[in-house]
Amino acid sequence: MPGPIQSLSRAAAIMRLLAGGERRLGLSEVATSLDLAKGTAHGILRTLQQEGFVEQDPESGKYQLGAELLRLGQSYLDVHELRARALVWADDLARAGGETVYLGVLHQHGVLIVHHVFRPDDTRQVLEVGSMHPLHSTALGKVLLAYDPVARGELGDAPLEAYTPRTLTSLEDIDAECALIRERGWADAIEETWEGVASIGALIQDRRRNPVGAVCVSGAVERVCEDGFVRPQLVASVRDAARAISRDLGAGRF
Amino acid sequence: MPGPIQSLSRAAAIMRLLAGGERRLGLSEVATSLDLAKGTAHGILRTLQQEGFVEQDPESGKYQLGAELLRLGQSYLDVHELRARALVWADDLARAGGETVYLGVLHQHGVLIVHHVFRPDDTRQVLEVGSMHPLHSTALGKVLLAYDPVARGELGDAPLEAYTPRTLTSLEDIDAECALIRERGWADAIEETWEGVASIGALIQDRRRNPVGAVCVSGAVERVCEDGFVRPQLVASVRDAARAISRDLGAGRF
DNA sequence: CGAACTGTGCGACATTGTCGAACACCCGCC
DNA sequence: GGCGGGTGTTCGACAATGTCGCACAGTTCG
Numbered sequence: 001m002p003g004p005i006q007s008l009s010r011a012a013a014i015m016r017l018l019a020g021g022e023r024r025l026g027l028s029e030v031a032t033s034l035d036l037a038k039g040t041a042h043g044i045l046r047t048l049q050q051e052g053f054v055e056q057d058p059e060s061g062k063y064q065l066g067a068e069l070l071r072l073g074q075s076y077l078d079v080h081e082l083r084a085r086a087l088v089w090a091d092d093l094a095r096a097g098g099e100t101v102y103l104g105v106l107h108q109h110g111v112l113i114v115h116h117v118f119r120p121d122d123t124r125q126v127l128e129v130g131s132m133h134p135l136h137s138t139a140l141g142k143v144l145l146a147y148d149p150v151a152r153g154e155l156g157d158a159p160l161e162a163y164t165p166r167t168l169t170s171l172e173d174i175d176a177e178c179a180l181i182r183e184r185g186w187a188d189a190i191e192e193t194w195e196g197v198a199s200i201g202a203l204i205q206d207r208r209r210n211p212v213g214a215v216c217v218s219g220a221v222e223r224v225c226e227d228g229f230v231r232p233q234l235v236a237s238v239r240d241a242a243r244a245i246s247r248d249l250g251a252g253r254f
Numbered sequence: 255m256p257g258p259i260q261s262l263s264r265a266a267a268i269m270r271l272l273a274g275g276e277r278r279l280g281l282s283e284v285a286t287s288l289d290l291a292k293g294t295a296h297g298i299l300r301t302l303q304q305e306g307f308v309e310q311d312p313e314s315g316k317y318q319l320g321a322e323l324l325r326l327g328q329s330y331l332d333v334h335e336l337r338a339r340a341l342v343w344a345d346d347l348a349r350a351g352g353e354t355v356y357l358g359v360l361h362q363h364g365v366l367i368v369h370h371v372f373r374p375d376d377t378r379q380v381l382e383v384g385s386m387h388p389l390h391s392t393a394l395g396k397v398l399l400a401y402d403p404v405a406r407g408e409l410g411d412a413p414l415e416a417y418t419p420r421t422l423t424s425l426e427d428i429d430a431e432c433a434l435i436r437e438r439g440w441a442d443a444i445e446e447t448w449e450g451v452a453s454i455g456a457l458i459q460d461r462r463r464n465p466v467g468a469v470c471v472s473g474a475v476e477r478v479c480e481d482g483f484v485r486p487q488l489v490a491s492v493r494d495a496a497r498a499i500s501r502d503l504g505a506g507r508f
Numbered sequence: 509c510g511a512a513c514t515g516t517g518c519g520a521c522a523t524t525g526t527c528g529a530a531c532a533c534c535c536g537c538c
Numbered sequence: 539g540g541c542g543g544g545t546g547t548t549c550g551a552c553a554a555t556g557t558c559g560c561a562c563a564g565t566t567c568g
Binding site: 002007023044064067070071075081105107108 | 256258259261262263265266269270272273277278297298300301302304305306307313318319320321322323324325326327328329330331333335359361362366368381383384385386462
């Protein structure tokens with residue numbers, strides 16, 4: 001199999017660089033960061049700008065991500081079959097459980113949130129569609145690790161970040177946890193990524209029983225847990241929702 | 255000035271094609287639609303797939319947009335200065351006006367919604383961030399047409415679509431409307447894009463007084479209008495919000 | 509005011525992307 | 539069940555393009 005098309009890979013690297021923490025980058029910064037000649041970086045940025053993927057501030061000359069990415073990102077959501085089929089079930093789960101609901105899919109080294117139903121109350125909440133959650137410390141991520149070898153392969157050798165004292169950081173612990181998840185059919189994460197937050201997740205499968213994503217409820221540990229364990233009613237609701245979504249995707253009776 | 259990098263332009267065309275109405279496309283469909291050789295289309299799709307911009311369904315072999323677009327689209331929003339500065343003002347406007355608030359920027363032939371505050375009530379609403387609204391028939395669009403020559407240039411010669419019987423469809427009417435908008439400083443759109451919906455928009459400028467976007471309130475014509483005109487209190491609120499956002503962007507006193 | 513940086517543009521040329529052809533596989537129709 | 543017509547994938551020749559060194563105008567900072 002031949003390699004990738006060089007200029008496309010370079011363009012992708014430039015866009016990922018611009019997506020990083022820094023708000024805007026100059027041409028020279030882009031070229032230096034990616035070890036490209038300035039003329040090369042300039043040619044790629046000029047074309048990305050013409051296509052709307054990058055914008056250049058006319059005053060400072062610095063580059064940033066462009067609006068076409070937002071538009072295509074929205075189109076990705078519009079045609080995402082899993083998300084389309086999950087919308088109603090996710091709303092029901094949020095209403096029944098009274099907590100935030102996330103729908104996620106494996107993407108690179110993490111879980112990409114493709115749908116987010118706000119907790120049904122009056123508090124101010126921030127939409128997280130498009131953001132990445134960690135694999136090893138969230139209910140969504142651990143469910144995918146348990147059932148999807150591709151996800152498990154993403155962990156590699158790098159040390160796992162300990163977000164809280166409760167985060168699992170050794171592969172042995174992760175694998176033991178995954179065996180438990182497979183045995184009981186759901187994952188929990190109690191203050192493993194954020195202090196004070198607990199969540200419960202379950203796998204979504206397609207009609208060939210391949211893992212395609214996960215759904216979870218998430219909320220304050222005081223509401224999601226009792227006696228140190230996640231509440232069984234919530235577990236049941238999440239699993240019901242996961243099965244319903246899987247059936248909608250053609251996974252057949254469980 | 256040299257032309258664009260061919261393979262980048264082609265890749266952009268492929269992604270835009272996949273963003274169109276059709277859910278998924280086969281390799282041959284992509285190649286035929288864009289008048290490319292199958293080997294060429296395949297090479298571009300393979301690289302886009304490796305970079306996460308495109309996904310291929312393993313069963314049917316068909317291609318669709320990939321998750322990396324959602325992630326980068328979200329990053330575009332994260333670093334979008336106009337949006338960041340407008341968030342609080344937009345919330346205030348929704349609360350004060352009791353209606354939906356949109357923040358939009360010019361993008362290609364339309365207005366791209368970069369922020370959307372739901373009407374503060376219990377009804378079910380659909381987030382429109384990432385979607386495009388028309389230029390010639392929305393308050394957001396008409397404000398941009400009035401103040402931004404680049405926007406005006408996007409109308410070209412193509413006939414303007416009449417979404418409702420009230421939509422302006424001739425360039426003369428559009429230009430007259432824009433003169434009125436410039437004179438009074440705000441735009442309205444009463445059932446010009448959607449039956450039963452009215453909206454009021456105002457321009458947002460940066461510190462060099464360049465037009466960079468627009469903000470509007472939008473709702474049922476029965477609430478937004480009285481005696482056939484948009485309610486003056488709402489107009490004042492929208493203009494206040496637009497000025498506040500512009501000041502935050504360094505536009506100085508008005 | 510000068511040095512050191514910036515972004516932009518140009519052109520030579522080496523490398524790469526393009527594309528015709530072939531192939532294995534699949535699907536639908538008879 | 540077989541056949542024809544399509545699919546997606548791969549390969550390699552080669553023409554076209556993308557790369558990059560260099561020069562330049564402009565800006566910034568000490």
